[in-house]
Amino acid sequence: MRYPTLLAAIAFIAPAPLLAQALTPAEIQKIDILVGKTLSDTGVPSASIAVVRGGKIVLTKAYGKQYEGQNGPADPKLPYQIASVSKQFTAAAILLLADEGKLSLDDTVGKYIPGITDGDKITIRQLLSHTSGLRDYWPQDYSFKAMATPTTPQGIVDRWAKAPLDFQPGTQWQYSNTGYVVAGLIVEKVSGQGLLDFLQARIFRPLGIRALDQDKAVGPGFPQGYLRHALGPVRVETPAAPGWLYAAGELSMSPGDLAKWDVVRMDRRLLPAAAWAVQESPVKLTDGTSTNYGLGVSVGTQNGRRVVEHSGEAVGFLTENIVYPDDKAAIVVAVNAWFADAQGRIAKGVAAIVLPPAPANAEDAAALDRARQVYAQLQAGQLDRALLTEDAAFYFTPATIADYRTSLSPLGAPTRIEQAGKTRLRGGFVNRSYRVTYPTRSLRISTYAEPGANGRIEQFLVSPVE
Structure with missing residues (x-):
């Protein structure tokens, strides 16, 4: 097990005040x-x-x-x-x-x-x-x-x-x-x-x-x-x-x-x-x-x-x-x-x-915390299925989770994960996108979730972005 990478990924989901905050x-x-x-x-x-x-x-x-x-x-x-x-x-x-x-x-x-x-x-x-x-x-x-x-x-x-x-x-x-x-x-x-x-x-x-x-x-x-x-x-x-x-x-x-x-x-x-x-x-x-x-x-x-x-x-x-x-x-x-x-x-x-960009409201803030949490879990290959809807649980097969872990874990903890663009409604779900920033590259997370601060995740897709 690569403890430094896993611990860094887990630490990233902690609230911002608990993280190392020295200015770069x-x-x-x-x-x-x-x-x-x-x-x-x-x-x-x-x-x-x-x-x-x-x-x-x-x-x-x-x-x-x-x-x-x-x-x-x-x-x-x-x-x-x-x-x-x-x-x-x-x-x-x-x-x-x-x-x-x-x-x-x-x-x-x-x-x-x-x-x-x-x-x-x-x-x-x-x-x-x-x-x-x-x-x-x-x-x-x-x-x-x-x-x-x-x-x-x-x-x-x-x-x-x-x-x-x-x-x-x-x-x-x-x-x-x-x-x-x-x-x-x-x-x-x-x-x-x-x-x-x-x-x-x-x-x-x-x-x-x-x-x-x-x-x-x-x-x-x-x-x-x-x-x-x-x-x-x-x-x-x-x-x-x-x-x-x-x-x-x-x-x-x-x-x-x-x-x-x-x-x-x-x-x-x-x-x-x-x-x-x-x-x-x-x-x-x-x-x-x-x-x-x-x-x-x-x-x-x-x-x-x-x-x-x-x-x-x-x-x-x-x-x-x-x-x-x-x-x-x-x-x-x-x-x-x-x-x-x-x-x-x-x-x-x-x-x-x-300061990191502020979420627009409390539900966006909760969703951002959840996105960080799920991203860290996928890096570690340990996804909490209680966070998922039936369809999302169907999507994340053991093979899917393994692909996420092997491709994302080597990247280590991101520099930042932040919401990109506005929150939208579609198909009865709330759609949000996030930008994951690393020193040499960026990724995009596209999510759909049930309405509400504790709505389960319907979609969580990670892809490259410029």
Whole structure:
């Protein structure tokens, strides 16, 4: 028995997160080309990225000019300002306190912070889900006049959280940095610690994450922000005065460190599993409409995949952090410019490189798993006839199975099996085709199966293809 070939074939049918997921040299080269072209096209000076695949960080890499006077290559360990990606950490702090019984998500804001407009009606949950009605203090995509002067969380609260509400709590969704400033003050009031001190003790140090106050992550040795007016020259940006982001976006960290948090999210560690579920559950408005936003994260689907995502904008910086929980994958992209769409373009391109094509729906996903399973069985010459209809069982005689085994087994485990083309109905069966890829050749699988996720196979034919 050729154990290496058989074991490789059997391993191939395991769910993708269980497989070896290291990036190949070809994949890294594609990422390098993608990032280089994006920076060239947009004029963005630098990008730093991290990739998680199979539940592990498989790449951290930086490109371009991170600051004026840089000598040598870009450093992926440098902390970029992640801005609103910080919100999920503020929400995590609240969830930790809630788990300890020190507060409830449905407590009103007025219980902890006096003077907030309608503080007796707004709940902590509404602060974290952007449904509070509190007016956003920074809707602009530039530094407004007051940001040239230092401020404090209380200063933000006094000017914006005591203004009339934009709507009644829970009736609309509107992004509000102000709500997160109030949430940060609640963390400090309940825990007796500064917000960043609490996060360092409860999250960052236990996970080995180097996180800094972005107001202090400036100067020599730190990435420098850049701006561009229309299509004019790229210029060094002037940082905002201290205090303006706080709980709404005060953190600086490397993409690699942010990716550590993404892995913890996938593994359901540090926070109780129930708390993770609450953070990733879309909050509904009073009329039952989904906001597609949980507590500090956007939630939804992209190209058939479940995603947990948040972007960030600081003065001179943009960040994209997207987690694919079911694929055990994540992509982090940070750039030191707040113009163009480099971070989104890179994140989308990297996803296309490192993730397999997503099945269109759950039945297609189940059928793909079954196709991989049957292919591996045929390579091993051990076909499970319970998967077959009467006609398919008739087709697969011992001689047929022997031909499949002797011709397919020497090929070893395929590089990939993926659905090719659309799912169709014909003759009462569901028709799907798959492409089997090897380094030097490709094969086609043509299948018919009974409808339903567990429908038996009527046809499973393998043939060469260009």
